[in-house]
Amino acid sequence: MRQLEIGGQKIGDGQPVFIIAEAADSHLGRMETAREMIRQSKLAGASCIKFQHHLPDEEMVPECMPMSDNFKEPLYDFLKRNALTLQQHKELMAYCRDIDIIYLCTPFSYKAAQELKSIGLGSFKIGSGEFTDLTSLEKIVALGNPMILSTGMSTLEEIQETYNAMKRGKASFAFMNCVSEYPPLYEEMNIGVIQTLLNGYPDIVIGHSDHSPDLYTSFAAVALGAKIIEKHITLDKRSPGPDQSVSIDMQDLTHLVDGIRKIEASLGHEKKIQAREMQIRKWAFRSIVTTREISAGTVLTKEMLWTKRPGTGIPSRELPQFIGRKTKRTLKNNTLLKREDIE
Secondary structure: OOEEEEOOEEEEOOOOOEEEEEEEOOOOOOHHHHHHHHHHHHHHOOOEEEEEEOOHHHHOOHHHOOOOOOOOOOHHHHHHHHOOOHHHHHHHHHHHHHHOOEEEEEEOOHHHHHHHHHOOOOOEEEOHHHOOOHHHHHHHHOOOOOEEEEOOOOOHHHHHHHHHHHHHOOOOEEEEEEOOOOOOOHHHOOOOHHHHHHHHOOOOEEEEEEOOOOOHHHHHHHHHOOOEEEEEEOOOOOOOOOOHHHOEOHHHHHHHHHHHHHHHHOOOOOOOOOHHHHHHHHHHOOEEEEOOOEOOOOEOOHHHEEEEOOOOOOEHHHHHHHOOOEEOOOEOOOOEOOHHHEO
């Protein structure tokens, strides 16, 4: 059975889809914004809100960092100005406890993971950039926290290498399908990879980290079997920041949660006639009817019978069985045929 536990909540087979509202650094370092994101995520019905813990000097050599098209300034400078402190993470974690929503965080270095562990964080989300950093991952695994790892920018061979490393460390973990574009082209999302991961790793939970600017591929991911969905959020889509182009607002988050709950409720595999279908079946199905008045003792031909609603008579599929048989009594035109009418 595929299962994982994050923040005391079971995730995986037989459990509701775990919906992560990814706040990232969209708070721009403002605690009042971060708290409002938490509150709104709770109201929207998200399972969890996630922040990021950055120690820029532990993460990068600033002079060597290239720019990508989702940044308007060097990443090092942005994080130095906007990253939350460890004390701020501690305060936000306490606020999440107060309003009963799971707090999750991504450490972007081993030291960041140590610090988060020191304030009581019980689970980690590992970003795609750290997915192949086995040196750091093996040390983070040793901290003993369950982990959710995104697979963006990775090959299937690299995914297998990280899987092997996590297994060696006896980690409890899940993989997230992901394309690390901001936002991705739909033609490049390839969400069918979710099924590849489900087939390739039958012992772990598989989810989908969605960088599209809308909800469609998240809904499709749930239909394909993803048990975790992660979406970037913002209070205002006009707000600046590196994740602005891939973030949904709180109204969209509410629609996302509502849609996922409806989709997962609809994912049964049993084909049967439902109780509420039976009343419709009675009028919507067709029965055998006469197309003219037919005298008693007449041998029925195909011209004498047809099919019409309701479905309360002899089922229309049986019509061929009555051709060539003889009537016991006179039948009126446009009448439901009865079995006792026929010899």
